[in-house]
Amino acid sequence: MLQAIGLTSMPRRDRPPAVDDLTFEAPxxxxxxxxxxxxxxxxxxxRLMLELEPGRGITYFRGRPLHRIAHPPREVGVLLGDVPGxxxxxxxxxxxMxxxxxxxxxxxxxxxxRTVGLTGLERRRLGTLPIGADRRLGLACALLGAPHTLLLDEPGARLSVxxxxxxxxxxxxxxxxxGTVLYTTEDPKDAARNADRVVTLDGGRLVADQGAAEFSRTRLRPRVxxxxxxxxxxxxxxxxEARAARRPVEVVAEGGSRLSVYGxxxxxxxxxxxxxxxxxHRLAAETGDVGPAPRTVEGRSGDIGSASRTPQSHGSGASGAAASDAARAPVGAACGGAPTGGARRPARSPLRPLRYEIRRLLxxxxTSLVVAAVLLASVALALLLGRGGRVAVxxxxxxxxxxxxxxxxxLGAGLLGAFSFGEEYRYPALTSGRGAVPRRPGLLxxxxxxxAAVALVLGVVVVAADLExxxxxxxxxxxxxxxxxxxxxxxxxxxxxxxxxAGVLGAGVFRAAAAGVAAVLAVPVAFVPLLQKVLTGPSVRSAAGFPARLREFVGPQWSPSVDRWLTGGLRVVGQPAGVALALMLTGLLCAYVLTGFRRKARW
Structure with a gap:
């Protein structure tokens, strides 16, 4: 059972809300x-049902709001538009992935x-799929978690018969x-033909909530x-001729050369x-829409305003008064609180972040184009530099x-790192229209x-290729x-x-791969020259004696190998590029955490 109670979107400027006090059920x-x-x-x-739109009201999926569901993809499958891959x-x-x-x-x-009929198209690129195959893929994505409820926005648009x-x-x-299925449509004949219940909206408010047979009887009638x-x-x-025969016939001009004859x-x-x-030129029998119906709801008394403001309880465990209070509460208050009682905290998305990231990368x-370009450029530059014999090994x-x-x-490692978050925002396949990319610690x-693994492999392969x-x-x-x-x-x-x-964090903070690349280039272009002036000044103290002082503090347990490793590490970190990278990464990580607190993470 899907129960939408008092859904009201936030009005923009001086216009009325797009959805106003909407209450209905999908059995x-x-x-x-x-x-x-x-x-x-x-x-x-x-979007209000999925808590993606600011507003008021609440939606129950089998008696639980979305934020109280442990694994939302296993309860609700969503298709909002085309597949965003x-x-x-x-x-x-x-x-x-x-x-x-x-x-x-x-x-x-x-x-x-196999279920959605895409056998044989597994190797086709998403950008080359026809609209029918793309819609089948979208349904497959919505059904991945075997959900009970399906929410689909105009699934039949632009499809063939x-x-x-x-x-x-x-x-x-x-x-x-x-299962429960709720889909949107603009075609009354589509709703009458394919749905069991029809919920009609007009100007963001509920017009009628009817069975398909009642909808066809009251809203549709045959025409020529x-x-x-x-x-x-x-x-x-x-x-x-109809007036002469005293027959109730109505003729409506549809514009141009078209007529609709009722009766x-x-x-x-x-x-x-x-x-x-x-x-x-054309003569056919059709079923036409007679326009907006009176504002009544089947099975409820009074006007639609009172019906939507005082919803009945339907097995969710909440009383009518409690449901009414929930309808008046903002989404942040009614849906954003911490789980209480026996409610389970929602699982972090993605559930398998490492496997997800590897499949996204490969x-x-x-990915392969960047690696190939890096290898070719490195080998070409190494041969040019080695020809003169005046450049250090x-x-x-x-x-x-x-x-x-x-x-x-x-540069290649930074670019691949920038793609990791840049592609999430440009092609949000992870969330499929359900809000921003989740800022989860596991995903980061x-x-x-x-x-880091790709960078290490790339660094070793480049040196080996240049050497050979x-x-x-x-x-x-x-x-x-x-x-x-x-x-x-x-x-x-x-x-x-x-x-x-730096590429990963830069793209994650500023939501673009170009920002990640800019963060990478800012280190040698802006930070390193500045730090070189600071670190080479006359008043700069040296930390060269730090390993010896640490050895005196630790005592005889100090190993000479530890002394060598610590000295080498200090030399690496103490370089201007190392200091600049450390400062850049620290700043980007802090910015990522702060922006994550400001933006509510979606599932």
């Missing part, structure tokens, strides 16, 4: 249509692919299994659709056109000319861990291993990982 085992013209508040009502990701990769987000096994993706028939057959099957180049002449002839049939209209010599071609192996602020490997740690290229072109005598190679390796890998983390 289990039935398909409910939320009917209304464009701008009537259908989509806003769905990366256009270069494959259909199979999209479903498997979302399986990790919802905690479902990967086999669930294969089963749903066969695709629409398949869609509503699937929704009917879900309802027959005991006519198209003729002499519409005015035919309308006058039909009206005159007659195709044979009578065709005979009239023949007798008056009027050419007819599922798009941009570490710079040659890193492919880092003096004119470049960062080596290609650091997974992105940082994967970014130099040996192949110039011979082995060019490479002389420095004595301080452990410190150089630590500095190199630390730079790569730091740039990757």
């Amino acid at each position: 289990p085992g039935a398909v409910t249509a939320l009917l209304g013209s464009s701008g009537s508040g259908k989509t806003t009502a769905l 990366h256009p270069s990701r494959t259909l199979r990769g999209q479903l498997r 979302l399986c990790a987000a919802t905690g479902a096994p990967a086999s669930r993706a294969e089963a749903l692919t 066969s695709e629409s028939a398949w869609l509503y057959e699937l929704l009917r099957a879900h309802a027959a299994d005991g 659709a006519v198209r003729t180049p002499q519409a005015a002449r035919l309308a006058e002839a039909v009206t005159q 007659s049939d195709c044979a009578a209209v065709g005979d009239t056109a023949f007798r008056h010599g009027v050419p007819v 599922g798009v071609p941009s 570490p710079a040659v192996l890193a492919g880092w000319p003096a004119i470049s602020p960062l080596p290609p490997a650091a 740690l997974a992105k940082l861990a994967v970014a 290229a130099l040996r192949f072109v110039y011979g082995a005598e060019l490479i002389n291993v420095p004595k301080n190679w452990p410190t150089l390796c630590a500095s190199w890998l630390g730079l790569i990982v730091g740039c990757a983390w």
Whole structure:
């Protein structure tokens, strides 16, 4: 049972709210249509139910509000518009990535692919799918968690007749299994044909809540659709003959050459056109909408305002007064409090963040393209720098000319890190229209861990590729291993990982991949020159004796190997680039935490 109680959106400027005091129910085992013209508040009502829109009221899903449900994707499946996935990701990769987000096994993706009829399209890119396949994929994404309730916004829009028939057959099957289905539509005939109940909206308010049979009887009636180049002449002839025969016939001009004739049939209209010599290009029997119905609700007394403000209790455990109080409470107060009693705290999304992040990274071609570009650029720069013989070996192996602020490997790691959050905001597949990307510690740690692993692998592969290229072109005598190679390796890998983390946090804070890249470039361009002036000033003290003083404090337990590692670590961290990266990462992490507190995380 889905119960929407007193849903009211926040008015914008001086305009009335898009949804005003909306109360209705969608019973289990039935398909409910939320009917209304464009701008009537259908989509806003769905967003209010999902707690994505600021306003008042509350929605119960089988007696529980959304924030009290432990695993929302396993209770509510949502399809708001097209599938918001990366256009270069494959259909199979999209479903498997979302399986990790919802905690479902990967086999669930294969089963749903067969269920929704997408077998054979698993390797198709999302950007190349036709509208019918895209809508099937959206339903598969909504069904991943095996939810009880489906909320769908205009699922039949732009579909062919066969695709629409398949869609509503699937929704009917879900309802027959005991599930609840609520979808929005603008077509009254669609609602009468495919729904068990029809909830009609007009101007954001409830107009009627009826069974499909009652809706068809009161809102729809048969008509004859006519198209003729002499519409005015035919309308006058039909009206005159009906008046003479004293038959209740109504002729409505639909504009141009179209007429709608109510109270007659195709044979009578065709005979009239023949007798008056009027050419007819189209003559068909249809079912038409008679316009907004009176503001009454089936099974309730009084006007709609009193009915929606004093809802009845339907098995949710709340009294009518309590439901009325909940309807008047703002969403933040009625839905945002901490769970009490036996309520379970909602699970963090995604449920398997590390697996989700790995599949997100490997599922798009941009990852392999960036890695390939980094390797090619590094090898080319290493060969150019090694040809002259005047550049230090570490710079040659890193492919880092003096004119470049960062080596290609650091730029590539920062770019991949920026994509990790940038793609979440540009193609929000994780949330599927359910608000901002969740700012969960598990998701952030997974992105940082994967970014660090990719950066380490990229740093090692770049050095190995540059070394082999130099040996192949110039011979082995060019490479002389420095004595301080452990410190150089630590500095190199630390730079790569730091740039990757700066890209992740920068894109997470400012919600764009370009911001993550800008955070990476700000380190060598802005912070390092400033720190070089500060650290090389005459009044700067040295911490070179810190390991010896620490050895005296610890005593005989101090190991010489620890002394060497600590000294090397201080040399790495004490470099201007290391200090600048540490300051940048600290600032970005603090900004990420603060912005996470300010924005309410959605499931």
